Amino acid sequence: MSTPLIIKDPLLLLRARKDDRYLAKDVKAPKLVGHAKWSDYIYKIGNKAGMRILEVGSREVTASSTAREKFSEAEYVGFDYYPGHNVDVVGDAHKLSSYFKEDEQFDIIYSSACFEHFAMPWLVSTEIAKLLKVGGYVFVETHFSYSAHERPWNFFQFSDMALKALFSPALGFECIDVGMSNPIVGRFSALADKYLRYRRVTGLYCHSEFLGKKIKDVKDFDWAKVNLDEVVDGTKYPEPE
Secondary structure (H helix, E strand, O other), rough: OOOOOOOOOHHHHHHHHHHHHHHHOOOOOOOOOOOOOOOHHHHHHHHOOEEEEEEEOOOOOOOOOHHHOOOOEEEEEEEEEEOOOOOOOOOOOOHHHHHHHOOOOEEEEEEEHHHHHHOHHHHHHHHHHHEEEEEEEEEEEEOOOOOOOOOOOOOOOOOOOHHHHHHHHOOOOOEEEHHHHHHHHOOOOOOOOHHHHHOOEEEEEEEEEEEEEOOOOOOOOOHHOOHHHHHHOOOOOOOOO
16 A cells, blocks of 8 residues: 555545555656656756756746746756747757757756657757766656647657656666656546446556766767667566466
8 A cells, every 4th residue: 555644634545545546556756856846856956056957848838937046046048949938049859959059068957848749759858968968967757647738739648667768878868766746547438439438547647757867978879779778777578478
């Protein structure tokens, strides 16, 4: 049973115990950068003199950004597809490095609620690697299970393993923290195919988070030449029973 024991309300505890049935036992929540605390963690490690911070997808869409205030001691740059509040550089994230000087790099590059809107996210991870210093940090939060939004530009949903694949040792990264947070209770609807109707759907989580560190430069990186073992974290596709 994974329900926190700090729940004191009897009704809430009962509901939590029922919802526990929907969790995937092999899915862990991030220890450092879960949905409710990732921003404080990034601000803490990044708000220092001399640090350069790049946020990919910085435009204020659903709420006001506090990034400039929180990074008051560092140099903060906001990048987005459209101009708007909190945007310094406008451009296409698939060509991210082309909007900066050849030798320009950052100590932290982070993105929240954007990767699901990238048509080719593997290109974006490669572009981030180009701009990140060796020893620098990358943080990505995106969706694993969530309502379709901003269509038609709602392309992918990412598990924790998907983010580890995008920022794998093949691209020069090591994983510091990864996981999925905010579980969802789900079932098939009455409109589903007959054999699926009302069936419980388990293992749904709203957010997936990844924190990584760039440990080396990989010159002339090409996804087509990557060995699969370098992106699946030593795991193996489940064998047939």
